[in-house]
Amino acid sequence: MNQSRYDKKLEHILRTSARIFAEKSYHSTSMRDISRESGVSLAGLYHYCTSKEELLFLIQDNCFRCVVERLEQRLNGEDDPLRRLQIFIENHLSFFASNMSEMKVLSHEAESLAGDLHANVSTRKDKYTKLARKILKDLQQQNRQTQIDLTVSTYALFGMMNWIYNWYDPRGKLTVAELAQTLTQLFLNGLLDSGASKTVAPSIAAMTEGVSVWRGQHSEVVSQS
Amino acid sequence: MNQSRYDKKLEHILRTSARIFAEKSYHSTSMRDISRESGVSLAGLYHYCTSKEELLFLIQDNCFRCVVERLEQRLNGEDDPLRRLQIFIENHLSFFASNMSEMKVLSHEAESLAGDLHANVSTRKDKYTKLARKILKDLQQQNRQTQIDLTVSTYALFGMMNWIYNWYDPRGKLTVAELAQTLTQLFLNGLLDSGASKTVAPSIAAMTEGVSVWRGQHSEVVSQS
Numbered sequence: 001m002n003q004s005r006y007d008k009k010l011e012h013i014l015r016t017s018a019r020i021f022a023e024k025s026y027h028s029t030s031m032r033d034i035s036r037e038s039g040v041s042l043a044g045l046y047h048y049c050t051s052k053e054e055l056l057f058l059i060q061d062n063c064f065r066c067v068v069e070r071l072e073q074r075l076n077g078e079d080d081p082l083r084r085l086q087i088f089i090e091n092h093l094s095f096f097a098s099n100m101s102e103m104k105v106l107s108h109e110a111e112s113l114a115g116d117l118h119a120n121v122s123t124r125k126d127k128y129t130k131l132a133r134k135i136l137k138d139l140q141q142q143n144r145q146t147q148i149d150l151t152v153s154t155y156a157l158f159g160m161m162n163w164i165y166n167w168y169d170p171r172g173k174l175t176v177a178e179l180a181q182t183l184t185q186l187f188l189n190g191l192l193d194s195g196a197s198k199t200v201a202p203s204i205a206a207m208t209e210g211v212s213v214w215r216g217q218h219s220e221v222v223s224q225s
Numbered sequence: 226m227n228q229s230r231y232d233k234k235l236e237h238i239l240r241t242s243a244r245i246f247a248e249k250s251y252h253s254t255s256m257r258d259i260s261r262e263s264g265v266s267l268a269g270l271y272h273y274c275t276s277k278e279e280l281l282f283l284i285q286d287n288c289f290r291c292v293v294e295r296l297e298q299r300l301n302g303e304d305d306p307l308r309r310l311q312i313f314i315e316n317h318l319s320f321f322a323s324n325m326s327e328m329k330v331l332s333h334e335a336e337s338l339a340g341d342l343h344a345n346v347s348t349r350k351d352k353y354t355k356l357a358r359k360i361l362k363d364l365q366q367q368n369r370q371t372q373i374d375l376t377v378s379t380y381a382l383f384g385m386m387n388w389i390y391n392w393y394d395p396r397g398k399l400t401v402a403e404l405a406q407t408l409t410q411l412f413l414n415g416l417l418d419s420g421a422s423k424t425v426a427p428s429i430a431a432m433t434e435g436v437s438v439w440r441g442q443h444s445e446v447v448s449q450s
Contacts, residue, residue, distance in 0.1 A: 183377065
């Protein structure tokens with residue numbers, strides 16, 4: 001919470017941009033749209049970024065940095081592959097559910113960045129994907145079950161999790177903890193498993209903590225530039 | 226193959242539009258872009274549609290109509306829920322893999338339609354989703370295993386399947402039949418199941434048939450309007 005006034009304002013600009021990009025796509029959003037929606041003048045915006053592309057980069061970079069940092073903290077000291085997978089899924093989904101616009105932008109606008117900015121985000125994303133793949137590999141080896149292809153299962157897991165922006169309402173009846181629990185069980189045991197021996201115990205991790213990619217409050221009012 | 230010249234040209238326009246929408250988003254594509262890429266004059270385009278929005282509607286409507294028609298044909302006379310699920314997954318993935326641009330447009334531009342056009346596509350999509358949900362419900366009941374939430378599992382299945390446009394290369398080593406087989410097994414039995422009793426037999430359905438949403442050939446040259 002030691003954010004400077006500068007950081008807070010940048011966060012407000014990025015959060016607003018993510019919402020507009022998610023609503024009407026990066027390509028059809030202008031800096032003027034962002035200025036109007038954020039209440040920051042055009043001149044003010046260019047004090048925080050050099051271009052709309054840099055805003056898109058900062059949103060994506062910030063998201064992957066936050067989700068990976070938070071994950072590494074939670075995985076620290078945990079060796080059991082099953083528990084590590086459970087933490088991975090919970091971390092991804094709770095982060096996702098708190099940052100639906102940002103995650104939609106990650107999904108839809110991955111190819112809207114070019115050159116170094118694209119390479120930079122891709123590197124973070126690859127690192128994250130490899131971490132998931134490694135957990136699945138350890139889990140398969142521990143259980144001596146390697147018949148399911150690792151690449152397919154890694155992307156199937158991301159598909160199950162990332163698709164939630166099409167249907168899941170974080171304010172609805174189904175909590176993020178329940179969603180994580182169900183998807184973990186489905187992924188590990190399948191739809192038809194009685195699952196008695198492998199049923200995943202509910203996680204003790206606090207799922208109610210705020211996990212917005214932005215540190216400030218959503219309702220925070222930022223003064224005009 | 227009883228396509229009129231009119232139908233063939235419309236198909237060419239829709240296929241080209243889907244490719245451009247998938248590449249740079251619906252919102253940032255102009256009718257002029259479509260004219261340039263399709264080799265059909267602007268006046269010619271407006272002979273086939275009244276607006277860019279109608280093109281987007283026709284792509285989405287055509288996709289859902291084709292995938293559902295093809296599915297209903299293949300499900301016809303098949304009562305076993307396990308076999309029905311297998312057919313559903315194979316049908317979805319083989320259709321998807323043959324129409325990656327169209328399916329990306331379905332995923333990304335669902336909210337770009339408004340009013341009646343949106344309602345029309347939503348109705349088709351709901352029907353398709355309900356069909357999947359019904360198959361999963363029958364399968365759970367047949368196996369007396371109803372502990373996995375039906376809504377979560379339905380969307381998890383769509384997520385696993387639809388996410389492939391982010392990673393799967395239909396021209397790569399992994400065939401669509403293998404992909405369908407692996408995802409079906411993963412969805413039914415999970416990553417950690419030895420699966421001996423529930424292993425899904427490879428489908429006998431022909432997976433090599435052409436399943437482009439468009440009836441014409443991809444290489445077909447359409448003359449200038």
